[in-house]
Amino acid sequence: MRRIGHSLIISGVLCSVLAAPAMAQKVLQLPIRTDGPKSLDPVEGSTTYDNMACVQIYETLLTNKYTDPLKYEPLLLTEMPTSPDNGKTWHFHLKPGVLFYDPYTYPNEFAKEPIFDGSRTRAITADDVFYSLKRLADEEYELENWWLVKDTILGFNEFKDEQNAAAEFDYSAPVEGFRKISDLEFEIELTQPVYRFNYVLGMFQTSIVAHEAVDTFGDDFFRHPVGTGPFVFESWTPKKDMALVANPKYHDVYYPARDEWSSEDRRRRLHRPAGKQVPFVDRLEFMMFPQDQPMWLEFQAGNIGYTQVPDEFFPQAFDKRTKELLPDQSARGVSGHSDRLLDFIFRGFNMEDPVVGGYGEKAKALRQAISLAMDLNEFNETFYSGLNVVYDGPIPPGLDGHPEDGRAAGAYQGPNLALARQKMNEAGYPNGEGLAPIKYLANRGGNSPEQTELMERQLARIGVRLDVQLVDFSTLIESVNKKNAPIFSFAWSSDYPDGENNLALFYGPNEAPGANHYNYKRAEYDALYERILTMSPGEERTAIYEQMRDMLLEDVPYIGSMARERHYTINEWLLNCRPTERYYSWFKFLDVDDSKRR
C-alpha cells in the first residue's frame, strides 16, 4: 500500500513536470454572440460572425487600422495601392514571404499528403489574388458576394457570363482588367474610377485563398480553411465552439507603434507591446452564445476575455446615467469601452406608394408630418436604455457627411407636433381626416410589437393610423422587394466606413429589389451619386455628401435615424483590448496575463 502511495506521488510529480510546458500556453477565450459562423469560406460568407472567424485564418490585401478603425492600411501588400490615372487603374505590390499554411494531419479522407505539392506552405502570388476574386463570379458559390465587384472591374462581368455559360468554369481564362506584372506585382483596371474599390479589398469576402485547398477539399472547403492569417484552423463544432492555434509561419506583422495611439489609448497602456510581432497567444478559442445570459455569466466568472454588454445587463456593469463603469466592476479589475456602430436604423417609405409616396408637395408634407410626430428619443429611452444615438440624415456618426452634433438644419426630426399638424393640413389631411390607415410592416421578432405600439401612439397624436402587419423577416424582405410596403422598419449597417455606402441606398438604379428599398428616384441626386463614386475623400466630396443628405432630409423617404453604441467590458487578464466591430482581424493583437485570472 505504501509502495503504491509512493508511486502515485512520483507519478503526480512527473505528470506535473511533463505538463508544465502545456500549461505555459497562452489561451485566449472569446465569445461569439449567436450561433457563430455558417461557413469558413470567405466567398460564401456574409454575416458578422462569418467575418469574425474567417479573418483570423484568411487575410485581405488591406485592413482597418487597430488604432483608428475608420482608416485602412496594407496587410498583404507592401504599401497602399497606388493609381497613376486617378483611380481607374490600381497598382499592387504583394508583401514577400507571406505563406499559406496547411494545418491538417495526413493522410485524411481528402488527401494523402500536405496539399502544396506535399509541402505545408506556399507563398502567395498575384495569381492567388486573381483566383480569389474570380471565385466571386462563380455561380457554384451562388454569387452571394458578386455585388462587391459587379460592374467594377474591366471585363469581369463578361468573364462571369462566359464562364458560367461554359460547361466548366475556367479560372485560368483571362479578365481584361487583371494584369500580372510578376509573382508579387499586379494591376487591376476598373471600368471607371471607383474609390470604394479599396474598401472592397479590405472586406473579408475578398480574402485570398489557395486554389489547391479549394480543389482538395471541394464541398468541404468551407470547414477546411487554409489561409495566411495569424491563426490556423484546429476544430469547429458549429453553434458551439471553434479552436484556432497560432500560425507558426505567420508573416511579419507588428503591433502598432507607440505614436499611432491616441493619448487616451496610451493612458490605457494600449501601446505597451508596440513593435512586437503578433500574434501573442498560442491558441484562440471561440465560444458561441445564442443566449445572452450564459455569455454574461461566463464573463463574470472570468472565463471569456471580453464581451459586448447586452442591453438587459447594462445596469449591472455601467451607470445608466453617466455610462461610467460601476465601481464594483472596476474593483474586480474589469475595464469598460464603448464604440459607435455605423448603423442607420430607420422606418422607410415606399416612394412609389400612392398615399405616402411621390414627390408632390402634398405627399412630401404627409411624410414630413409623420416624421415630425415621431419622437425617436422616446424610442431610445424606452427600448435601448438611452444608449443609441439619434441623428439626422442617413450617414452614421464618425463618417464624412454626418451633421455636426448629429443635427442638420432643415431636418424634419420630431417631436414637433405643432409643425406636424400644420404639415397634415398642407397634405390635405387635417387631423388625419380622410386618411385611411397606412400599412406598416415590421419584423415580428424581439421588441418590435412594443415599438410598433409606441409608434402608433405617437402618430395617433396627429391623426395618422397604422394598419400594422408584424411579419417574419423573410416576408418583410419580400414585401419590400415587391414594393408592397408603404412604411417599413429596417436597418442598415455600413459595409465600409464611407458615407457613400449609405447614400447608395437612395440611388435610383438600386431600386427594389436592390438596396434602394424606398424606390427613391431623383435625377439630380443620382447625378451627384455618380459623381462621388469617382471622388477621393476631401472637402469637395464631403460638401456633395451634405448636399445629397439635405435633399433626403427635405424629401423624407425615411424616418430616422438611430445608431447603436456598443458597450464592452474587458476582464483584467485580457491585454491590449480595444474592441471594435468595424473589422475583426484585431484579435491577433490581443494577449493574456494568466496570473490575473481569477
Place this chain on the structure above:
Amino acid sequence: MWAYLVRRVLYYIPLYLSILLVVMLMLRVNVDSAIMVKLGKNPTPEQIELIRTDMGLDKPFLTQYYILVKDVLTLSFEQRSWDQSVPVGEMIRKAIPPTLMITLPSLAITATISIAIGLVCSFNRGRWLDRGLMILAVLGMSVSYLVYIIIGQYFGASVLSQEMGVLPFEIQGYEPVIGPLEGESSAGLLNPMNWVKYCMLPVIIGVVVAMGYDTRFYRAVMVEECTRDYITTALAKGASSKKIMFVHMLKNALIPIVTRVMISLPFLIGGSILVEYYFSIPGMGRTMIDAINSKDFPVVQATVSVFAAFVIITVILTDVLYALVDPRVRLS
C-alpha cells in the same frame, strides 16, 4: 403477436407516408421565403434562380417527395442542410447523443421519484405529508421552465464559481460523454466527468420541472388504485403498507405508468428545446428549432420524419408492453 405487429406496421405505413407528404406540402407553401432568408435583403433574379436549382426546388414536387422517402427508408439523409451546408444525416447523428444524455436520465429519475412520491401520497392521502407534497408539486408546475433555467444557471454555475472558486457545472456547450465526436480526438471512450459538467445541471432542471406534473399524475393513478377491493383484502390480511404499495399497487398501476413513460419516449429524441437552447447543447431540439427559424427545409423534414417514426414505433411498442404487464391484454 407477430401477426399483430405486422398488421400494425402495415397500417402505419400509409399514415407515415401521409405525414411526410403533409410536412413537405406545408413547407412548400411559401418556399420563396426560405430563399430570401438565404440570400438576404437584395437578391437578384439570377441569384434566386441559382439558389432554387441548388436547393433542388426546381425539381417536380413528386421527385422531391421520392427523394425524402428514399432518404427515410435508407436512413441516409444525404441532402445538405441549406443553413449549415453539411449533410443532414451527419447533423442528426451528431445531435442525438447529446439529447439522449439529458433526456434519458431526466426521464428515468423523474419517473422513479414521481412514482415513489405518488405512492407515498396516495397511501397518506389527505394527511399533511400528501398536502405538503402536492403544494410543492403545484408550485413546481406553476413556475416557468425559463425561470428554472435562468436561476439554475445563475446559482448552479456562476455563484458557485465566484463564491466557492469551483466550477462544477458548465452553463454553455457540450462535450461527448461516450466516445469522441466525428473528427475530434478524445482521450477515452467514457468521460463521465463530461456528463457531470455539461449535462447534470440541465438534468436537475428537467427533473424539477417535470416532477410537478408527473407526481400529480402518478398520485391520481395510485389514489384510484387505493380504492380497489384487492387493497382492502390485502389490508384485511395484514399485509404491510410497504408490501401493499410496492408489490400490489405498483404492479396493478403499471398500465398507466407504461402509457405515460412510453408517451415520453419520442420526446427523448425530440429533446428539450429550451434546455438545449439556453445551455447551447447541440442536440435534436436545438437542431430542429434552428432549422425552423432559418427555414432549413431539409433539416426540418428529416427531424420531423425521424420524430414521427419514433412516435409510431412507440405506439406499437406500447401495445406490446400492455400485453406483457397485464396478462388480460391479448394482441390479436
